[in-house]
Amino acid sequence: MQNSQISSDSLPQHIAIIMDGNGRWAKEQGKPRVFGHKNGVTAVRKTINAAVRLNIKAVTLFAFSSENWQRPEEEVGLLMELFISVLSTEVKKLHKNNLRLRVIGDKTRFSSRLQKKIQDAEQLTANNTGMVINIAANYGGKWDILQATKQLAQKAVDGELTVDEISEEMMTQHLTMSDIPEVDLLIRTSGECRISNFMLWQLAYAEMYFTPIYWPEFNEDSLADAVSWFVNRERRFGCTGEQVKALMNNQ
Template identity: 45%
Template sequence: MSKLDRIDKAKLPKHLAVIMDGNGRWAKKHGLFRTKGHESGTKAVKEIVEGAAELGIPFLTLYAFSTENWNRPKLEVQTLMKLLVSSLKKEVETLQKNNIRLGAIGALNDLPSKARAELNEVIEATKDNERMTLTLALSYGSREEITKTIKEISSKVKNNIISIEEIDEDVINKHLYTLNLPDVDLLIRTSGEQRISNFLLWQIAYAELYFTEVLWPDFRKEHLLEAILNYQNRERRFGKTSEQLN
């Protein structure tokens, strides 16, 4: 029986998030500049977006560029931004054909104007698509997101828009970048690193974590299926005991 045949469509993660790691090491391994690793990584993005949509996963979030990534060498940052623009231009037809809506989270105003304009254009063009929501985390950092949220809620308390007693998880969720997304069910990180790297810290409270040695440019649909099968073999208790679930 193939991996695809073993997937239980009734137990798919509703929200899959991916830390796409290993582009630089992939390039070094092949004797190439780091920028070539990022270029090769776009093939993996296409594979996983199509694979997730084919499986029927409704929400996919990709960690494309963190707030800390701005500290990388200037040439690498410029290449990543150009790659973002060119990829969006190339893939808009694929998104439309596959009925995929594009969204973005992060400090988007920090992006170069050309990248921001292209991003907004594709978001607008795909806004009515319903098969899957693909969210790109760009200039994203969870601590920055949480800090922003605290400031916004504090301002509302100060101006008597809400009271301290009204603040609960629902209020916090509504002030996060991810206000229109459900909590993450499965988080995949490639390249063998086993850390979260400031990604969706609030939203992964009960997510299953899956780490693979595969470098991101080599990640394919078969690796996605392996991760899903691993996820489906776990018992998600959300603080309860096994006996309570049964």
């Protein structure tokens, strides 16, 4: 099979990633957990660059779940500071490359400083027309469904719709990321094989790819391998990781 036979139509439009294994990777290096989180930022850069080259429409990264507040207070504090730092240093690069950044989740629990950074980043990139990067922070799939349900319930109470009018399509429209395609490919690193309350509705028909690679070690080749697996699962074109990499290099 020739590389030219792999078309953009066979690729996933929306890739979601559970970035797992930062702490375990750092422990194996004899370093504190925050060392893994910092190196995880490098993996994010590589993944975004590779996704852009493949003309992926949207990437959603699970950065901080609603359950992660249970972690040690010091680690949570360091993660919040890292989030602020990354927003400060990376958003201009994203804007320069016509990428749109959005943060999804319940942002009310974040500090006012972090909320302002998020607002500024979203406003700066709001009109960009390239790939959408969704950062799921203080996010949970149950929360997403619940907030959509509450919105619909309030409309029913206000007489704007009846219970019988509520449909799957209407529910989808009230979830976060309702304006982009549902997830085609879910990637989880570190060898764990569960979705951990991530995008429960949007993952209904996603292909799920679990890799033993720790997130800080995930790179362009890792994404190419995952996309190659997806193409073989979804399209049965029988392409290889090398062919996906060639497609990336030709963009």
